[in-house]
Amino acid sequence: xxxxxxxxxxxxxxxxxxxxxxxxxxxxxxxxxxxxxxxxxxxxxxxxxxxxxxxxxxxxxxxxxxxxxxxxxxxxxxxxxxxxxxxxxxxxxxxxxxxxxxxxxxxxxxxxxxxxxxxxxxxxxxx
Numbered sequence: 001x002x003x004x005x006x007x008x009x010x011x012x013x014x015x016x017x018x019x020x021x022x023x024x025x026x027x028x029x030x031x032x033x034x035x036x037x038x039x040x041x042x043x044x045x046x047x048x049x050x051x052x053x054x055x056x057x058x059x060x061x062x063x064x065x066x067x068x069x070x071x072x073x074x075x076x077x078x079x080x081x082x083x084x085x086x087x088x089x090x091x092x093x094x095x096x097x098x099x100x101x102x103x104x105x106x107x108x109x110x111x112x113x114x115x116x117x118x119x120x121x122x123x124x125x126x127x
């Protein structure tokens with residue numbers, strides 16, 4: 001599975017977006033297929049984009065338990081299953097099924113100009 005790395009924000013040429021310094025264009029929307037995951041890196045942060053049941057999710061690609069790569073895991077409805085210990089996390093809330101206090105780091109995203117844009121939160125920027 002290829003990893004998409006965003007080097008700069010000039011990929012849209014003359015097209016500009018409000019708050020461009022906060023949101024980073026990461027992928028053409030049509031490249032994210034239903035039921036699939038795409039690993040990307042935004043400013044060095046591993047992000048996993050998922051399209052499941054017609055919704056897009058942007059989560060940290062590292063399990064909060066032991067930092068296993070979630071892109072090697074499986075999708076089960078609106079849950080992602082960590083490949084290391086079968087921990088199940090909600091794509092909608094980020095919560096671990098057995099202990100809702102343990103959560104995935106989730107990112108804001110938007111679709112604009114046919115691209116998916118991701119915004120890193122302060123927590124992700126510090127990692």
